[in-house]
Amino acid sequence: MIAMTFHGLLPVQCFANFAQHRATRLSLEMDIVSQNIEHACFVIQGPPVLIDAFEMAMSLGPAECQVHTIARQNISIADIDVGEIEEIIA
Amino acid sequence: MFVDSMDDGWLPVALGRDVEKGASAGAVVNGQDIVIWRDKSGQVHIWEDRCPHRGMKLSFGFVRDDHIACLYHGWEFGPSGKCHRIPAHPELDVPPSICTKTYAAAEVAGLIWVAADFERTTSDTYGHAQIVSQSSNLRSDFDLVALRSIYIDAPLVDICDGIAGIFRGSVVNKGAYLLVEADHLHLLFGLQPVSNQCSAVHIVVLGQPDVTMSKTLLQKIQILRLSLEQGEVV
Numbered sequence: 001m002i003a004m005t006f007h008g009l010l011p012v013q014c015f016a017n018f019a020q021h022r023a024t025r026l027s028l029e030m031d032i033v034s035q036n037i038e039h040a041c042f043v044i045q046g047p048p049v050l051i052d053a054f055e056m057a058m059s060l061g062p063a064e065c066q067v068h069t070i071a072r073q074n075i076s077i078a079d080i081d082v083g084e085i086e087e088i089i090a
Numbered sequence: 091m092f093v094d095s096m097d098d099g100w101l102p103v104a105l106g107r108d109v110e111k112g113a114s115a116g117a118v119v120n121g122q123d124i125v126i127w128r129d130k131s132g133q134v135h136i137w138e139d140r141c142p143h144r145g146m147k148l149s150f151g152f153v154r155d156d157h158i159a160c161l162y163h164g165w166e167f168g169p170s171g172k173c174h175r176i177p178a179h180p181e182l183d184v185p186p187s188i189c190t191k192t193y194a195a196a197e198v199a200g201l202i203w204v205a206a207d208f209e210r211t212t213s214d215t216y217g218h219a220q221i222v223s224q225s226s227n228l229r230s231d232f233d234l235v236a237l238r239s240i241y242i243d244a245p246l247v248d249i250c251d252g253i254a255g256i257f258r259g260s261v262v263n264k265g266a267y268l269l270v271e272a273d274h275l276h277l278l279f280g281l282q283p284v285s286n287q288c289s290a291v292h293i294v295v296l297g298q299p300d301v302t303m304s305k306t307l308l309q310k311i312q313i314l315r316l317s318l319e320q321g322e323v324v
Contacts, residue, residue, distance in 0.1 A: 025142065027185030049179040 002051055003033065003075050005041045006058065008068035015040055018062045026050045043075070100196065100203040101266050102280030105292050107236040109134060109202060114158060116149030118284045119204060124193065125149040126202060129156040129169065136204045137171055138191035148190065200234040200294040201280045206266070234278075237293040237304065240311055244318035246281050246289045252314045253279060275299060277307070 006015075012035050019042060023030035028046035035041070044051050061067045103117045104126055114127035116139050123139035125148040135158075139147045146162040153159075157174070159166045164177040171192035173184045194205035242249055250268060254261045259272025268279040280292035293311065295304070 025187055027187045047182060049176075049182050050185070 001075050002044045003041060003073045004044055004051075004055065004058070005039065005071045005073075006067050006069070007039050007071075008061075009066040010035075010037060010040050010061075011064055012037060012040075014062055014064045018065070019058060022054055022057045026054055028054055099206045101206045102201040102282055102292050103136070103204050103290075104202045105236040105239055105294070106134070106197050106200050106202050108239065112153045114149050114151060114153050116147055117282070117290075119206075120283050121285055123147065124204065125151075125158075126195075127153050127158050129153065131156065133169070134195050134197050134202050135169060136193045136195040136202070137167075138193070140190065141165060142173070142188055142190055199278055200236045201267075201278070201292055203266075203280075233296075233298050235295045235297070235299060235304075237295055237307060238311070239290055239292045240315060241284070241288065241290050242315045242318055243288050245287055246283055248318055249281070249289055249291060249314070252318055256310050256314050273303070273306075275303065275307075 016032060016035060019040070020030060023042075023044065026046065028044050028050055030045075031043045033041040033043055044054060046054075055070060055072070059067055059070060101119055103119060103124065104115060109115050109126050109128050111128050111130055111132055114125055117124050117126055125137050125139040126134060127137075127149075128134050137148060139149050141148055141151075141160040141162060143160065143165050144162055146160050148158055148160060148167070150161040151158050152161070154166075157166045157168045165173050165188075166175040166177075167190055168174045171190045172186050173188040173190075176182055176184060196203045244252075250261075250263055253268055253270065257270050257272040257277070259270055262269040265281075267281055268277075270277040270279065276296035278294040278296060280294070282290040282292065284290055291311070293307070295307070299307070
């Protein structure tokens, strides 16, 4: 399980829709941890190579978005809720 | 006539002869890019001409046995349109969500056809072609000779008028194709709308024309194209 954090110019609905579309296409599970116009954090689960493919796709992003940085962090599924994930990746 | 059923929402996209086993070709139908490829068993497939990975045209790819591989990164797609192998990650069990769009395809009367609405499932395809052949009233030894495909920068309606003017025989317009009886020949013109202003015509001769007849036919079609593209009345 990976927490993937994006920073840039990320119109919320557009970026979330794009991410969900790509995750579905790659058969990845995706949950939105937090999101605003400058940052987005998603938790991604699935085969590592497909998570890599997801990161590559998100680095390009839709035309309306600019992704400046992407950070990844392994997280454990056990006893972790959304609030804790935000603390871990902060 | 034997191709009557093919007017039921099907469009011709190529001469069957022009897509050999193990080959692929790109085409455009009403602005939609498609790939036509034939596997080693001879079965024809028509898909959206776009690899789901990076959008490369699959028509540029390589056909091997019963799958086609994208030119860009070698992703391999089986007959169902699903990706079954990614060379960079050979151990990966590719999820079925990684797939390309497939369309219903049929091969009848020397032409390859695609379902015009692109919505029919592949399972409709060969059942439909069988129905067509069963309803055929052709003699079993009736020959078909694929003549050529030709692109013309003109809308189909002008092309149909031009064909009627040039051949001056009996012309039956079936929408997706014309049946023309002229000079003791029966001709089938498959009509493919590429865009509003560009079309492809796929020509099949029903019978066995000699070389002179074939040359004459080809010259007439060339004249038609030049006339239409130069805006002249045929």
